[in-house]
Amino acid sequence: xxxxxxxxxxxxxxxxxxxxxxxxxxxxxxxxxxxxxxxxxxxxxxxxxxxxxxxxxxxxxxxxxxxxxxxxxxxxxxxxxxxxxxxxxxxxxxxxxxxxxxxxxxxxxxxxxxxxxxxxxxxxxxxxxxxxxxxxxxxxxxxxxxxxxxxxxxxxxxxxxxxxxxxxxxxxxxxxxxxxxxxxxxxxxxxxxxxxxxxxxxxxxxxxxxxxxxxxxxxxxxxxxxxxxxxxxxxxxxxxxxxxxxxxxxxxxxxxxxxxxxxxxxxxxxxxxxxxxxxxxxxxxxxxxxxxxxxxxxxxxxxxxxxxxxxxxxxxxxxxxxxxxxxxxxxxxxxxxxxxxxxxxxxxxxxxxxxxxxxxxxxxxxxxxxxxxxxxxxxxxxxxxxxxxxxxxxxxxxxxxxxxxxxxxxxxxxxxxxxxxxxxxxxxxxxxxxxxxxxxxxxxxxxxxx
Amino acid sequence: xxxxxxxxxxxxxxxxxxxxxxxxxxxxxxxxxxxxxxxxxxxxxxxxxxxxxxxxxxxxxxxxxxxxxxxxxxxxxxxxxxxxxxxxxxxxxxxxxxxxxxxxxxxxxxxxxxxxxxxxxxxxxxxxxxxxxxxxxxxxxxxxxxxxxxxxxxxxxxxxxxxxxxxxxxxxxxxxxxxxxxxxxxxxxxxxxxxxxxxxxxxxxxxxxxxxxxxxxxxxxxxxxxxxxxxxxxxxxxxxxxxxxxxxxxxxxxxxxxxxxxxxxxxxxxxxxxxxxxxxxxxxxxxxxxxxxxxxxxxxxxxxxxxxxxxxxxxxxxxxxxxxxxxxxxxxxxxxxxxxxxxxxxxxxxxxxxxxxxxxxxxxxxxxxxxxxxxxxxxxxxxxxxxxxxxxxxxxxxxxxxxxxxxxxxxxxxxxxxxxxxxxxxxxxxxxxxxxxxxxxxxxxxxxxxxxxxxxxxxxxxxxxxxxxxxxxxxxxxxxxxxxxxxxxx
Numbered sequence: 001x002x003x004x005x006x007x008x009x010x011x012x013x014x015x016x017x018x019x020x021x022x023x024x025x026x027x028x029x030x031x032x033x034x035x036x037x038x039x040x041x042x043x044x045x046x047x048x049x050x051x052x053x054x055x056x057x058x059x060x061x062x063x064x065x066x067x068x069x070x071x072x073x074x075x076x077x078x079x080x081x082x083x084x085x086x087x088x089x090x091x092x093x094x095x096x097x098x099x100x101x102x103x104x105x106x107x108x109x110x111x112x113x114x115x116x117x118x119x120x121x122x123x124x125x126x127x128x129x130x131x132x133x134x135x136x137x138x139x140x141x142x143x144x145x146x147x148x149x150x151x152x153x154x155x156x157x158x159x160x161x162x163x164x165x166x167x168x169x170x171x172x173x174x175x176x177x178x179x180x181x182x183x184x185x186x187x188x189x190x191x192x193x194x195x196x197x198x199x200x201x202x203x204x205x206x207x208x209x210x211x212x213x214x215x216x217x218x219x220x221x222x223x224x225x226x227x228x229x230x231x232x233x234x235x236x237x238x239x240x241x242x243x244x245x246x247x248x249x250x251x252x253x254x255x256x257x258x259x260x261x262x263x264x265x266x267x268x269x270x271x272x273x274x275x276x277x278x279x280x281x282x283x284x285x286x287x288x289x290x291x292x293x294x295x296x297x298x299x300x301x302x303x304x305x306x307x308x309x310x311x312x313x314x315x316x317x318x319x320x321x322x323x324x325x326x327x328x329x330x331x332x333x334x335x336x337x338x339x340x341x342x343x344x345x346x347x348x349x350x351x352x353x354x355x356x357x358x359x360x361x362x363x364x365x366x367x368x369x370x371x372x373x374x375x376x377x378x379x380x381x382x383x384x385x386x387x388x389x390x391x392x393x394x395x396x397x398x399x400x401x402x403x404x405x406x407x408x409x410x411x412x413x414x415x416x417x418x419x420x421x422x423x424x425x426x427x428x429x430x431x432x433x434x435x436x437x438x439x440x441x442x443x444x445x446x447x448x449x450x
Numbered sequence: 451x452x453x454x455x456x457x458x459x460x461x462x463x464x465x466x467x468x469x470x471x472x473x474x475x476x477x478x479x480x481x482x483x484x485x486x487x488x489x490x491x492x493x494x495x496x497x498x499x500x501x502x503x504x505x506x507x508x509x510x511x512x513x514x515x516x517x518x519x520x521x522x523x524x525x526x527x528x529x530x531x532x533x534x535x536x537x538x539x540x541x542x543x544x545x546x547x548x549x550x551x552x553x554x555x556x557x558x559x560x561x562x563x564x565x566x567x568x569x570x571x572x573x574x575x576x577x578x579x580x581x582x583x584x585x586x587x588x589x590x591x592x593x594x595x596x597x598x599x600x601x602x603x604x605x606x607x608x609x610x611x612x613x614x615x616x617x618x619x620x621x622x623x624x625x626x627x628x629x630x631x632x633x634x635x636x637x638x639x640x641x642x643x644x645x646x647x648x649x650x651x652x653x654x655x656x657x658x659x660x661x662x663x664x665x666x667x668x669x670x671x672x673x674x675x676x677x678x679x680x681x682x683x684x685x686x687x688x689x690x691x692x693x694x695x696x697x698x699x700x701x702x703x704x705x706x707x708x709x710x711x712x713x714x715x716x717x718x719x720x721x722x723x724x725x726x727x728x729x730x731x732x733x734x735x736x737x738x739x740x741x742x743x744x745x746x747x748x749x750x751x752x753x754x755x756x757x758x759x760x761x762x763x764x765x766x767x768x769x770x771x772x773x774x775x776x777x778x779x780x781x782x783x784x785x786x787x788x789x790x791x792x793x794x795x796x797x798x799x800x801x802x803x804x805x806x807x808x809x810x811x812x813x814x815x816x817x818x819x820x821x822x823x824x825x826x827x828x829x830x831x832x833x834x835x836x837x838x839x840x841x842x843x844x845x846x847x848x849x850x851x852x853x854x855x856x857x858x859x860x861x862x863x864x865x866x867x868x869x870x871x872x873x874x875x876x877x878x879x880x881x882x883x884x885x886x887x888x889x890x891x892x893x894x895x896x897x898x899x900x901x902x903x904x905x906x907x908x909x910x911x912x913x914x915x916x917x918x919x920x921x922x923x924x925x926x927x928x929x930x931x932x933x934x935x936x937x938x939x940x
Contacts, residue, residue, distance in 0.1 A: 038543070039915045043724050046552040050543040051813045051915065052523035054536065055509065067499075073459065073506035074526035081462050081529075088460035099453045099581040101499050101588065126543075130550045144727040145914035173914075175727040185731065256602040257638040257645045363730070366850045368861055369879055369938030371645050376859045378852040399850075399857045399883065403940050427915035429811075450857045450883050 013079035037149035045137010062093035121168030121195035144174030155293035165287035186216035221393035229356030234420035245333030271306035280338035286434035296327035342415025399450035416440035456576035473537035477514035481618035485810035509810035514540035519548035573661030596678035646684035657906035689937030696840030704925035715855035718789025730853025745890030761906030761922035808917035826896025879938030897926025
């Protein structure tokens with residue numbers, strides 16, 4: 001039996017054995033996260049570490065007597081064994097509920113919906129993958145991570161709600177390195193991700209990466225800190241958009257004084273009419289249900305032509321502040337960001353930039369002044385000095401410190417006509433699902449500080 | 451009946467040594483690392499309970515060596531069949547990748563050792579009542595809310611019990627036990643369109659090894675009052691000026707400065723390029739060890755897993771290497787990197803016992819442990835007295851550094867101007883930036899042992915697949931000359 005089938009049976013077996021034992025007034029929700037993955041780490045085109053991970057982690061939320069207790073634990077995989085652990089934790093939850101103070105903001109999922117989605121995939125044969133990367137390693141310095149296998153996320157509760165999402169997929173997240181004419185290390189970033197492995201597509205990705213790498217082989221240009229016109233490629237825009245999920249579009253964070261977009265939310269500032277951002281589950285990259293099993297609207301407009309439309313609101317926040325929720329996840333971050341495209345075609349990017357900096361990727365972004373939506377970070381990978389509509393030289397990396405109000409507001413000159421799909425590659429605790437769709441952006445002025 | 455904080459769920463028995471005999475035929479050499487960790491997170495906000503969560507992590511990582519190649523397989527299935535299947539997956543992958551390996555496994559990468567480290571004392575979680583502890587957290591939020599302008603007051607405590615056992619087919623058997631806590635007490639103040647946050651040493655810095663004795667509630671509640679009052683002070687404060695000034699960093703900001711600009715660049719796996727696709731490379735080159743003047747002669751930095759109570763103290767790393775205190779930088783000169791036996795062998799350089807993993811489901815890599823700036827001789831009065839005009843900063847709130855660990859920008863919660871050797875006005879939004887080696891070469895005074903304080907973070911991210919790990923950093927306050935400082939605003 002496949003990992004997906006055994007995991008589903010385990011979840012259903014535990015649910016049917018436990019939910020029936022609840023007393024009146026008790027609510028129990030199971031959220032299962034499982035993966036059967038192969039992680040292969042490469043350096044110099046060779047295997048640095050090969051790690052298989054098979055894990056099934058159950059989160060159970062117990063509510064009764066106006067109290068809530070949460071437990072998460074790793075399952076063995078066999079119903080009888082895991083049932084003992086689950087029941088012992090249920091007993092503990094009841095005990096805790098008898099002594100903890102009352103929680104004023106408990107919520108119950110009223111809509112008992114059900115869904116079941118599985119995406120079958122086709123992963124690369126290991127020997128083929130190794131052969132391609134070894135071959136690549138002979139012509140370019142290949143470093144990166146392959147992750148492939150099955151992921152499953154499921155939520156069910158004692159009221160009969162049940163959602164299951166599983167997928168078989170892979171990514172190769174890589175860098176190709178070279179040394180330029182001045183003896184400096186230079187690199188390009190590549191990503192090949194999907195459900196159905198196609199060797200030809202992977203080789204084409206590598207070929208395009210090598211082509212870009214060749215642009216970096218000339219002597220680098222040292223750019224002094226200061227203000228410049230810039231073009232951000234989609235990967236760089238994606239890194240900035242990711243910061244919106246650090247509290248910026250969270251209703252709860254705003255009410256707690258912890259949102260970077262406070263001025264936008266309170267209509268003290270507007271962003272550019274060129275900037276629109278949706279939470280868009282229609283992209284099909286991530287399930288619409290959250291860890292409680294609440295199903296979000298298919299599309300939630302967040303920013304429409306520079307004006308805030310909606311913040312993300314989970315049910316606890318909705319209860320606390322007495323506002324309607326939109327089935328956001330606990331942290332109220334974007335799960336499927338989709339930024340609207342504009343009119344700047346790929347062919348016109350360099351000429352439209354004219355003289356300034358082409359930024360391929362950004363690195364290590366963080367708020368430098370939350371209240372003014374100011375962020376700092378570094379340029380990374382393929383970044384170039386462009387002069388009179390012509391790429392002149394790769395640059396040495398620069399630090400920036402700039403506000404979102406200028407980036408998506410006063411300095412936004414044009415948005416790319418095509419958007420890139422960027423799959424999530426983060427693997428903390430387990431591999432993430434999801435991704436985003438973002439275009440590039442041209443800015444009139446952007447502040448570099450070091 | 452009193453309900454204690456401790457939770458004891460019903461679990462199946464698992465004996466790593468017995469499991470090793472189940473899988474012995476599967477490979478030339480095998481090891482099992484078993485991890486059983488309970489993390490309790492209790493949180494209150496604005497006088498109400500916010501979260502009561504317990505995470506139980508339990509599983510094994512199998513290491514299998516075939517044809518000179520080591521591969522890993524992790525599973526939470528601790529049945530005999532589950533462990534055997536994991537061993538077969540690891541052995542199969544070792545065989546399949548042997549011809550493409552980066553480096554051949556050497557037996558001395560996993561020393562044959564037997565050892566135990568146990569937590570002593572009576573500070574376990576079962577000594578404390580759950581109701582009383584929850585009540586203390588709620589009280590803390592009430593003390594943080596010193597005025598109506600405090601819109602958010604949060605008190606959070608994380609308590610951790612960990613057991614690990616590492617056994618290998620050549621006789622290694624290492625068992626370690628840990629008890630840890632970290633705490634966050636923070637307030638957000640809002641008035642007149644201004645918002646400011648203040649916390650006790652920064653949101654994640656108060657990390658120590660220890661149990662319930664680390665909660666001195668009388669002292670903590672008094673300190674909550676100070677935190678709330680300082681949040682209000684910041685609402686009225688001037689912005690940090692934008693100029694080159696002398697900079698005094700408190701130990702709760704030194705932790706971040708050490709972490710980002712010493713710890714990460716000295717990791718040998720970064721220097722080897724393993725991290726280039728994710729966290730980055732390093733400006734440090736192999737030939738710099740023994741030669742590079744990293745900082746001023748006042749700079750002495752150790753890897754110290756032996757400092758009792760510091761967050762990342764341990765007796766053995768996850769490859770079984772006994773952990774000892776070593777100087778990384780002495781009198782400003784770079785001596786040694788942060789790398790376990792695998793990286794030491796690949797580079798031909800000395801390192802330390804820091805081959806560590808986030809949990810049972812990740813393979814070990816080179817990580818920081820406790821990285822400390824050793825105390826100097828200056829009293830706080832002498833440090834301040836040597837500054838005509840400067841800034842004193844406390845508690846990290848922003849951090850960013852490039853992928854070679856050169857150009858950094860850090861921000862703090864709270865600052866005060868130093869004028870003619872005295873602390874004067876409170877300043878808000880303090881930030882500073884610099885470049886690693888010139889910055890450390892500007893180190894002009896190092897506080898004495900009386901001002902030496904240990905902090906840490908539970909959230910150091912690195913590796914592919916990604917891992918977060920716990921690290922400790924101890925330091926006295928330090929003075930740096932002529933640093934670019936600046937404030938907030940658009």
